[in-house]
Amino acid sequence: MNCFQLLEHTADMGIAAEGETLVALFVQAALGLRQILTACTDIEPKTEFPVEVQGADREELMINWLSELLFLLESRRLLPAAFEIDRLEVDTLGDCRLRARVFGETFDPERHYLEREIKAVTYHRIEVEPTAAGWRAQIYVDL
Numbered sequence: 001m002n003c004f005q006l007l008e009h010t011a012d013m014g015i016a017a018e019g020e021t022l023v024a025l026f027v028q029a030a031l032g033l034r035q036i037l038t039a040c041t042d043i044e045p046k047t048e049f050p051v052e053v054q055g056a057d058r059e060e061l062m063i064n065w066l067s068e069l070l071f072l073l074e075s076r077r078l079l080p081a082a083f084e085i086d087r088l089e090v091d092t093l094g095d096c097r098l099r100a101r102v103f104g105e106t107f108d109p110e111r112h113y114l115e116r117e118i119k120a121v122t123y124h125r126i127e128v129e130p131t132a133a134g135w136r137a138q139i140y141v142d143l
Contacts (some may be wrong), residue, residue, distance in 0.1 A: 004032035012124065012140045013116070020134040022058075023085045026065055026098065029137055030083045033066050033118070036141060037073070040112045043081040045103030054097045058128040061096040062137060066121040072102060079112055080104040116143055 007014030015032030019025030051068050055061035072078040080102050087099040107114075119142040127138040 004028045004035070006032065006035060007138070007140070012122065012142055014125075014138060014140040017137045017139075018131075018134065019136075022090070022135050023088050025128070025135040025137055026062065026085055026088065026100075027083050029062060029066060029139060030069055030080065030102075032139075033069055033121075033141070034080055036116055036118060038079065038112060038114050040079070042111065043079050044105050045081040046105040047078065047103065049076065049078060049102045049104075051100045051102055052098070054095065056096070057094050058090060058096055059123070059126045061090075061098055062128050062139060063121045063123065063126065065098055065100075066139065066141075069102065070118055070121065072104075073107070077107040078102065078104045079107045118143060 004015055004017040007016055013036050015029055017025055017028040017032055019028050049072055053064040053068050055064050082103040085100040089097045122140050122142050124140045
């Protein structure tokens with residue numbers, strides 16, 4: 001079962017995500033981030049952007065992944081519709097890499113709205129860990 005839910009916190013907001021696999025977990029976290037930004041359901045996958053990030057561990061990789069999605073919104077005005085992770089590696093030395101494609105369309109104020117502005121993805125209470133059913137993560141963003 002893959003899912004996410006939003007978590008309330010004083011000036012921040014969080015995502016609690018679950019996935020059967022680590023790849024599914026990263027997709028669910030991205031969907032949670034999109035939900036914090038907007039409740040729009042009519043975002044179309046018109047454009048594809050490649051994303052490559054790395055981190056020293058799973059937690060840093062998660063932060064870098066979500067931060068890159070925010071960067072695409074800020075720099076390209078890309079409102080994401082879907083995410084496909086092509087490669088996710090976690091080696092025994094802790095070096096982690098992710099290669100994905102983000103599908104979406106340019107933000108159009110006539111059709112879309114942003115509910116919140118996210119300043120940054122934070123290290124506050126970050127967790128990315130295996131469970132009996134797969135994987136779970138907790139991530140907070142600064143609003």
